Amino acid sequence: xxxxxxxxxxxxxxxxxxFGEVLALEGADSFPINGGRxxxxxxxxxxxxxxxxxxxxxxxxxxxxxxxxxxxxxERHPLGSQAFMPFSGSAYWVIVAPPGVFDPDAIQAFxxxxxxxxxxxxxxxxxxxxxxxxxADFLVVDRDGAGQNCDIVRLKxxxxxx
Amino acid sequence: xxxxxxxxxxxxxxxxxxFGEVLALEGADSFPINGGRxxxxxxxxxxxxxxxxxxxxxxxxxxxxxxxxxxxxxERHPLGSQAFMPFSGSAYWVIVAPPGVFDPDAIQAFxxxxxxxxxxxxxxxxxxxxxxxxxADFLVVDRDGAGQNCDIVRLKxxxxxx
Numbered sequence: 659x660x661x662x663x664x665x666x667x668x669x670x671x672x673x674x675x676x677f678g679e680v681l682a683l684e685g686a687d688s689f690p691i692n693g694g695r696x697x698x699x700x701x702x703x704x705x706x707x708x709x710x711x712x713x714x715x716x717x718x719x720x721x722x723x724x725x726x727x728x729x730x731x732x733e734r735h736p737l738g739s740q741a742f743m744p745f746s747g748s749a750y751w752v753i754v755a756p757p758g759v760f761d762p763d764a765i766q767a768f769x770x771x772x773x774x775x776x777x778x779x780x781x782x783x784x785x786x787x788x789x790x791x792x793x794a795d796f797l798v799v800d801r802d803g804a805g806q807n808c809d810i811v812r813l814k815x816x817x818x819x820x
Numbered sequence: 821x822x823x824x825x826x827x828x829x830x831x832x833x834x835x836x837x838x839f840g841e842v843l844a845l846e847g848a849d850s851f852p853i854n855g856g857r858x859x860x861x862x863x864x865x866x867x868x869x870x871x872x873x874x875x876x877x878x879x880x881x882x883x884x885x886x887x888x889x890x891x892x893x894x895e896r897h898p899l900g901s902q903a904f905m906p907f908s909g910s911a912y913w914v915i916v917a918p919p920g921v922f923d924p925d926a927i928q929a930f931x932x933x934x935x936x937x938x939x940x941x942x943x944x945x946x947x948x949x950x951x952x953x954x955x956a957d958f959l960v961v962d963r964d965g966a967g968q969n970c971d972i973v974r975l976k977x978x979x980x981x982x
Contacts, residue, residue, distance in 0.1 A: 686880070698879055699879055699880040716864055721857060745937075795935070
């Protein structure tokens with residue numbers, strides 16, 4: 659099937675608000691700590707970890723570009739938020755749909771800069787990691803524990819973006 | 821008072837084990853996800869959030885170098901872990917002492933590369949952020965909530981490092 663082409667938007671907190679939080683400096687409030695030597699941009703995101711027998715863990719994902727850029731599945735984690743912060747400078751695409759019953763007409767695509775993180779709400783549908791560059795490294799903050807925490811949906815037709 | 825000079829060690833998981841976890845690729849186990857396009861270096865660190873009425877939050881710290889490099893206080897957060905992941909590439913110094921009663925003879929200094937994070941255990945004594953470069957940005961994962969979660973100790977004499 660010929661892919662549907664999604665228009666790519668820049669990643670901003672307001673545009674991303676239905677899906678999660680943007681972890682970035684611009685537009686964020688801050689206050690000085692460490693005797694004025696550090697600015698704390700506080701609580702840009704909040705971690706959610708639902709259900710029993712679970713921990714919040716810190717992992718690293720090293721991702722490769724999707725070639726060709728044809729997306730045929732999305733996933734969600736109903737029991738926890740999931741944050742991605744790039745630390746090797748790679749920009750990446752963020753393709754999402756709102757939490758709840760999957761709506762293929764509600765998919766949106768964003769381009770995140772290499773100094774912008776995202777924190778998906780629990781249940782937000784999202785593509786797997788889509789870095790622009792090879793060997794792109796991300797700190798990931800998510801839930802590890804008992805329970806079914808990954809649902810998958812197939813995209814027919816698939817999506818691409820520009 | 822003339823500062824005591826701490827020898828600086830490279831940051832490795834084994835050397836840092838009394839104080840917390842190192843968030844870095846080398847020596848870490850991983851497994852493929854996302855159809856083989858991503859390697860997950862899973863649970864390099866675990867987030868702790870103790871006490872009531874508290875959340876784990878995602879913040880950004882923008883830090884400046886300590887000039888001159890003379891350290892006269894350390895702090896600890898007894899109710900939660902605190903993770904720092906640099907994302908603007910700056911190396912940074914990590915100066916720590918083990919959790920428990922503060923022991924000035926047990927202070928150790930490490931140099932973390934710009935692609936290495938740290939996750940302090942709850943209660944680990946540590947210096948405030950000590951980046952090598954100006955405008956150094958870090959994603960921070962820590963606890964936000966009720967309760968006394970910051971103790972401070974003064975260093976007499978102060979410490980420097982080389």
